[in-house]
Amino acid sequence: MNANFYSLGAAEEVTGSKHVLEIDGQSYLIDCGAFQGSRAEAEQKNRNFGIAEDRIEGVILTHGHLDHCGLLPLLTKRGYEGNVYATPASRDIASLIMMDSANIQARDAKYLKSQAQKKGQKFDWTPLYTEQDAIKAVSQTIGVSYNRPMMIGDGVNLEFHDAGHILGSAIAHIKVKKGGEELNIFATGDLGRKGKPIIRNPAIPATPPDYIILESTYGNRRHDSTDDAIKKLADMARYTVEKKGKILIPAFAIERTQELVYYFHLLVDEGIIPEVPIFVDSPMATNATTIFQVHPECYNQEIKDAFVKHHKNPFGFNSLHFTTSVQESKALNDHPGPLIIISADGMCEAGRIQHHLIHNIQDPNTTIMIVGFMAENTLGRRIRNREKEVRIHGDLYKVNARVEDINAFSAHADYFETLEWLQALDTSRLKGIFLVHGERKAQTHLKKYLEENGYPNVEIIKYGKTYEL
Numbered sequence: 347m348n349a350n351f352y353s354l355g356a357a358e359e360v361t362g363s364k365h366v367l368e369i370d371g372q373s374y375l376i377d378c379g380a381f382q383g384s385r386a387e388a389e390q391k392n393r394n395f396g397i398a399e400d401r402i403e404g405v406i407l408t409h410g411h412l413d414h415c416g417l418l419p420l421l422t423k424r425g426y427e428g429n430v431y432a433t434p435a436s437r438d439i440a441s442l443i444m445m446d447s448a449n450i451q452a453r454d455a456k457y458l459k460s461q462a463q464k465k466g467q468k469f470d471w472t473p474l475y476t477e478q479d480a481i482k483a484v485s486q487t488i489g490v491s492y493n494r495p496m497m498i499g500d501g502v503n504l505e506f507h508d509a510g511h512i513l514g515s516a517i518a519h520i521k522v523k524k525g526g527e528e529l530n531i532f533a534t535g536d537l538g539r540k541g542k543p544i545i546r547n548p549a550i551p552a553t554p555p556d557y558i559i560l561e562s563t564y565g566n567r568r569h570d571s572t573d574d575a576i577k578k579l580a581d582m583a584r585y586t587v588e589k590k591g592k593i594l595i596p597a598f599a600i601e602r603t604q605e606l607v608y609y610f611h612l613l614v615d616e617g618i619i620p621e622v623p624i625f626v627d628s629p630m631a632t633n634a635t636t637i638f639q640v641h642p643e644c645y646n647q648e649i650k651d652a653f654v655k656h657h658k659n660p661f662g663f664n665s666l667h668f669t670t671s672v673q674e675s676k677a678l679n680d681h682p683g684p685l686i687i688i689s690a691d692g693m694c695e696a697g698r699i700q701h702h703l704i705h706n707i708q709d710p711n712t713t714i715m716i717v718g719f720m721a722e723n724t725l726g727r728r729i730r731n732r733e734k735e736v737r738i739h740g741d742l743y744k745v746n747a748r749v750e751d752i753n754a755f756s757a758h759a760d761y762f763e764t765l766e767w768l769q770a771l772d773t774s775r776l777k778g779i780f781l782v783h784g785e786r787k788a789q790t791h792l793k794k795y796l797e798e799n800g801y802p803n804v805e806i807i808k809y810g811k812t813y814e815l
Contacts, residue, residue, distance in 0.1 A: 347524045349815035351531075351559070354396035355379060356783040357809040360563055360721050361413040362391060363783055367531065369522050372403040372499055376518060376533045376559065378430075380416025380447065380474075382695055383723040392417060392474055396810070399426040404498045407432035407487070408535025409515035410439030410600065412447060419444050419479035422486060431498060433506055434489035435514025435641040439600055439634065441487075444480035446599075446630045448473065450696050491643070492516070492549075500524075510538030510548035511757050512601035513637070513644045519551055529815060530775070533559040536783070537759045537767060541572065543608050544638070545601070546646045548759070554772040557815055562784030563719055564760040565792030567753065575754030576609055582713055582750060583610075583619040583686070590683040591711030594747075596699045596726055598692035599631035601757050602718055604638055606688055607666060614665060621665040627675050627689040627698050632668045679705040692718050694725035703729075704738050712747035717755040722785065761792050765799055778803040780813065 348370050355364035362381030367374045381391040399421060407415055407430055418430060418440070432440060451473030462469035490496050495505040501524040506516035515535060522529040532555045540547045570578075586593050597603045603626060613619045626632060669675050675698050678687060689699040703725075706712040720726035728736050732749050735742050759767060768779075779801060781789045786806075793804045805813065 347522065347527045347529065349522065349529055350812050351557070351780060351815055352812045353782055353807045353809060355381060355391070355809075356413070357807045358784075358786050358789065360719065360783055360785060363414045363535075364396065364417070365533070365559060365782060366397060367520060369499070369502060370524065372502075373397065373401050374499065374502065374520070375402050375405045377408055377414040377535065378405055378417045378421055379411070379413040382413060382693060382721055387723070392420070395420070395424070399424050402426055402428060404428055405430040406498075406504060406518050406520070406533070407436055407440060408509065408518055408533060409512055410436045410443050411512065411536070411598070412443050414535065415440040415443060416447055417474070418483040419448065419475035422483045423475050423479040426486075428486070429498070430483065430487040431490050431496070431504055432487055433492060433514040433516050435637070435644050436516065437484065437487045437489050437514075438637045438641070439512070439514055441480070441484045442630055442633055442637065443600075444483060445477055448475055448477045448480045452476070454696075495521075507549035507551045508546050508644070509535050510540070510542065510546055511536040512538075513545060513641055517549060517551065519553060519555075521553070529557075530555045531557045531559065531815070534561050536561050536563070536757070537764060538757055539569070539759050539763050540766075542757070543605055544646065544649050545644055548767055550767070550770045552772070554775040556775050556777050557780065558768075558776070558778075559780045559782055560764070561758070562764075562781045562789045562792045563758045564756065565764070565781070565784050565788035565795075566790075567760055567788070568762055569756055569760045570752065570754035572754050575752045576613070578750070578752055579609060580613050580618050582715065583613065583622055586686070586713060587620055587622060587684045589711040591709070591713065592683050592706055593686045593713045593715055594699070594702050594706060595686070595688045595715045595717060596692055596694045597631075597688050597690065597717055599628050599690045600634045602692065602755060603628070603631045603688050603690075604635055605755060606717065610686070611666075622684050622686055623665055623667065623681075624686045624688065625667050625669055625678055627669045627678060627687055627702070629670055630690060631688070632670060635668075675701070678702065683711065692726070693720050694729065700725070700738055704741075704743065706747065707736070707738075707743050708746045710746045710748070714747050714749050716749065716751045717753075719756065719758065761795050764792065765796065768796070768801065773801075776801075776803075778805060781806045
């Protein structure tokens with residue numbers, strides 16, 4: 347058996363996950379994500395795929411975030427006719443994410459064209475893909491439930507285990523059995539954390555792996571405790587009520603939004619904070635919450651009991667409002683405080699959050715709450731770094747708002763939690779760990795930390811370099 351691994355995205359960086367497992371000349375693509383960062387860099391990386399479509403035997407999708415599924419429509423647009431394998435929940439979420447991405451690109455093209463015409467400039471930018479391309483990608487996606495092994499190629503078997511990251515997220519266990527040889531590879535996608543609300547803990551597959559393709563987003567950071575984070579959340583809500591201000595929370599429409607709503611629900615329910623109007627200003631988040639309700643197979647026991655036994659919806663309460671139209675979204679800018687707005691995009695690179703920032707970032711009574719990872723060269727990273735001025739839609743704005751960073755809500759395992767997950771596995775056959783999806787400092791720290799704790803064969807994957815298995 348001849349087996350190799352190489353990466354075409356999220357090598358020494360976060361976002362744009364595209365990894366290739368090659369078995370006897372057959373290539374299996376693990377994730378097909380869009381790169382998020384500066385417009386010029388994203389444009390260059392997203393259009394240059396790195397592998398011919400006709401060389402791909404099958405695509406394995408670990409979960410539905412844009413940086414893992416966002417280029418699937420481009421892949422099918424360019425002629426890929428094979429299967430995409432994902433859990434049923436990931437299929438639904440990826441459909442939502444890809445359609446939203448197609449819409450954003452269409453709006454961007456319209457806006458950029460009008461701006462170019464005003465300046466008398468030539469405009470020739472076209473979106474990566476359209477809604478029709480996204481629909482085609484979804485039509486090629488096959489739902490594979492957790493713990494249901496499936497043959498996806500000659501001697502190649504796929505089994506998904508819950509990654510505990512977002513709804514439907516999966517650790518892909520790829521078993522290759524040829525000519526009396528057996529190889530077991532785990533691709534974690536994005537690895538989640540224990541004790542999170544709504545979804546289950548990351549699974550511990552029983553089979554000993556030979557290789558692990560391991561994410562490293564928080565390879566040099568520890569998360570705050572959830573109790574401390576909830577206290578901080580309550581303090582911010584009370585401060586906002588006192589100042590009659592606003593809290594702006596850039597959050598991905600899936601998982602983080604539902605989790606924040608759940609925590610605010612608990613705080614109001616227990617009388618810790620007064621009822622503050624909360625607006626989820628993201629059509630995608632509204633639709634994603636509906637998807638949550640139809641995938642109870644992904645819930646932890648507490649949420650399952652709330653729905654099934656008590657018929658209670660933990661994602662909705664009196665002070666919560668979902669906005670759908672652009673008019674409703676614009677009206678929030680004139681809405682008096684106190685007010686909490688949860689809006690996508692999570693890295694502030696697109697979507698309605700940018701408009702709320704334009705109207706509120708210069709107000710000292712506004713709090714911008716950072717609750718997730720902000721990639722390099724994104725607006726979210728510049729705000730998190732507390733830069734004095736940031737550019738939004740071409741104009742400069744002073745950052746007079748308070749910026750608060752709560753990393754306990756991250757859906758990624760930190761370096762300690764990653765080690766804890768590894769130690770729970772049977773690693774008696776482990777030959778190597780490949781670190782992907784992390785910035786260089788994080789990966790360097792995680793490699794050293796794992797080596798100090800008994801894992802000697804840890805590689806930081808280089809873009810395009812082939813690693814023999």
